[in-house]
Amino acid sequence: DIQMTQSPSLLSASVGDRVTINCKASQNINKYLNWYQQKLGEAPKLLIYNTNNLQTGIPSRFSGSGSGTDYTLTISSLQPEDFGTYFCFQHNSWPWTFGGGTKLELK
Amino acid sequence: QVQLKETGPGLVQPTQTLSITCTVSGFSLTSYYMQWVRQTPGKGLEWMGFIRSGGSTEYNSEFKSRLSISRDTSKNQVFLKMNSLKTEDTGVYYCASSYIGVMDAWGQGASVTVSS
Numbered sequence: 001d002i003q004m005t006q007s008p009s010l011l012s013a014s015v016g017d018r019v020t021i022n023c024k025a026s027q028n029i030n031k032y033l034n035w036y037q038q039k040l041g042e043a044p045k046l047l048i049y050n051t052n053n054l055q056t057g058i059p060s061r062f063s064g065s066g067s068g069t070d071y072t073l074t075i076s077s078l079q080p081e082d083f084g085t086y087f088c089f090q091h092n093s094w095p096w097t098f099g100g101g102t103k104l105e106l107k
Numbered sequence: 108q109v110q111l112k113e114t115g116p117g118l119v120q121p122t123q124t125l126s127i128t129c130t131v132s133g134f135s136l137t138s139y140y141m142q143w144v145r146q147t148p149g150k151g152l153e154w155m156g157f158i159r160s161g162g163s164t165e166y167n168s169e170f171k172s173r174l175s176i177s178r179d180t181s182k183n184q185v186f187l188k189m190n191s192l193k194t195e196d197t198g199v200y201y202c203a204s205s206y207i208g209v210m211d212a213w214g215q216g217a218s219v220t221v222s223s
Contacts, residue, residue: 089152
């Protein structure tokens, strides 16, 4: 199975900050990498698919990049509604796997 | 408007079978994959498996021996059945529609507690 390791696991930031969340795969996942945001008590919400494609309706302050085994989610200017937990997800090889999550909290 | 809603038993006894129904509206089950994902305190988010638009299935080997995914397209419903439940299967079970691996619409989740 492909292991997905996210870092950091906890991120404290302020409104207006630029933040970066990393996801490292245990092997090449050929850019089949999605990013999800989850708020307490809610289902995950798709932000970015296949590394760098912004889902419809998601603000342009969210962006994704990466290749091979290393991927990044960037929020260019943090907004109050962006706090929550972020997960990466690979769908290159079965079984598809999620990262352990990065909790983004208000500093 | 795309909507998905899971309905399940809430409480299941150990060794028993879990059955959850996902009822969808706003799209056709013959056009999209339908995924099942669960979130447990012990393992976080886990992809469980899917049923393709054509009706074939794929399962995470972690669950393969005890998991079954099926559907009734006439009722716009997808079903998850998992047997031999253990306490560590306690969590929230989500259905999601997807274009292959891109899960873009999710239900609100069905909370399941495995306890005697």
